[in-house]
Amino acid sequence: MTAFEGxxxxxxxxxxxxxxxxxEDGLRGGTPHVHLTCSEAYVAVSGSGSVQTLTTxxxxxxxxxxxALVPFTPGTIHRLVNDGGLSIVVLMENSGLPEAGDAVLxxxxxxxxxxxxxxxxxxxxGDGTEDEQARAARTRRDLAVQGFLALRRATEAGDPGPLDAFHRAAAELVRPWTGDWRERRLRGAAAASEATGRQLDALARGDAGHLxxxxxxxxxxxAHGRFGMCGRLDGYRG
Structure with a gap:
């Protein structure tokens, strides 16, 4: 019986x-962004800080x-704030798609x-020095914080228009890649679910052969220390 090995x-x-x-607001931390098709979760490992979220x-x-464990669903704009030595483990749906395309800053x-x-x-x-990559990562972080603060101000003032407009623009940005993402889901989450279904069918027949x-x-x-959206990343093949 074929099992899912991811x-x-x-x-x-x-x-x-x-x-x-x-x-610009005096807080230290990562780049605010949103995922359009993937849930994600943060598990705090060391240090202290917070995650800021913005939804409708x-x-x-x-x-x-x-x-601390903080899961959130697609559509949640999130920004990590580092009060000192904050390190987290990130759990990502769909074989890591949140770091492979499903993110809009x-x-x-x-x-x-x-x-x-x-x-x-x-x-x-991609071929820049460590300092060049750090400067570029900080510049894009600052630009995303600028947009995030404007969205937050509008939402807190009772104006849903800017957030709605951001959602529409984000969906348009990722639309060309939805076909590839469907294939990733079939190879990953769907295949894992189907493998579990086959195992349950076997167990219902009294067949434990897959064990x-x-x-x-x-x-x-x-990957060690890659410049990610919110910090330096150590990644695993999944």
Whole structure:
């Protein structure tokens, strides 16, 4: 019986050391962004801070200390704030799609509305030096914080228009890749669910043969200290 050999349920994992660069509002932390098709969860490992969220229900700031778990669904704009040494484990739906395309940064409207301009603002120099990549990551973080603060002000003032407009622009940005994302889901979450279904069918027949095919997969991070949206990432193949 063929089993799914990715991470459980096709959930991917990474470890994140949150940026401690100060932003225009005096807070230190990562780049605000939203996922359009994937749920995500943060597990705080060390240090302290918070995650700021913005949805149509309003703004929240949720404290993060070791052991805290904060899951959120697609459409939740989120921003990590680092009060000191904040490190988290990130759990991501759909084989890590949140770090492989399903994220739109909260740049100002004129940037989000233009694919070319958005790509230029979001890109990091792949062959740049450590300092060049850090400067580019901080610049895009600052631009996204600018857009996020404007969205927050409008939402808290009772004006849903800017957030609705951001949602529409974000959906338009990712629309060309939805076919590829469907394939990722079929290879990952759907395949994992189907494997469980086959095992349940076998057990219902009294057949435990699939237990003979048990395997263990051990690995170390496949990427160390990569500049991510919210901090320095250690990633795993999933």
């Amino acid at each position: 991470l459980p349920g096709a959930v991917a994992v990474s470890r994140l050391r949150v940026y401690d660069w100060p932003a 229900s309003g703004f929240r700031q949720i404290p993060l200390a070791p052991g 909260t740049f100002p409207p004129d940037t989000v509305a233009d694919l070319g301009r958005y790509r230029a603002a979001a890109a990091l120099p 003979r095919d048990a395997r263990v997969h051990a690995q170390q991070p496949s």
